Amino acid sequence: GENVEQHPSTLSVQEGDSAVIKCTYSDSASNYFPWYKQELGKGPQLIIDIRSNVGEKKDQRIAVTLNKTAKHFSLHITETQPEDSAVYFCAASIRDTGRRALTFGSGTRLQVQP
């Protein structure tokens, strides 16, 4: 099965700085890589995703990059704000086939210091 590793487990940055979270996956058949944000007491919520035919995707202050050869992908948050403080999960799966559900990384707790 798929194995997703995520680093770092905790990350503390000053407001306005950038934050980078990295993940690696094991199954070369994986083609869908979403990122979820979990706020305290809530369920995870999708913030951005990328498919394997794309190398980078941006949405305002958030960007995700994918290196299929190396089997790793990263989340970049620029100009961090206190409301970005949360736990972030990366995940991998084979999209749309129903062959395998999302496998999540272990999570990164991001703390943005005002």
Added chain:
Amino acid sequence: DARVTQTPRHKVTEMGQEVTMRCQPILGHNTVFWYRQTMMQGLELLAYFRNRAPLDDSGMPKDRFSAEMPDATLATLKIQPSEPRDSAVYFCASAPISVGELFFGEGSRLTVL
């Protein structure tokens, strides 16, 4: 607005008792997932269903856990008998068949004493 509804939000029970958690997926979503979240293991997939049929329950301890979808509006996860190591937050999520995004409920926090 459409959302996944889970009950109960919190449950405290004693070891050996039966626990049933319920999930109402978003109307029109035909794929339903159960995940368990603990500090040590992160988000683990327990089971998932498509069109009410189980596709994968390999993550679930079969001797004590069972998951069902009696109808399209209800998914259940049952633990019998419960053990302290089952203490965790259990999330239900649903998705439309052709879209990758999972919509999570707010979770059921289970404490087994």
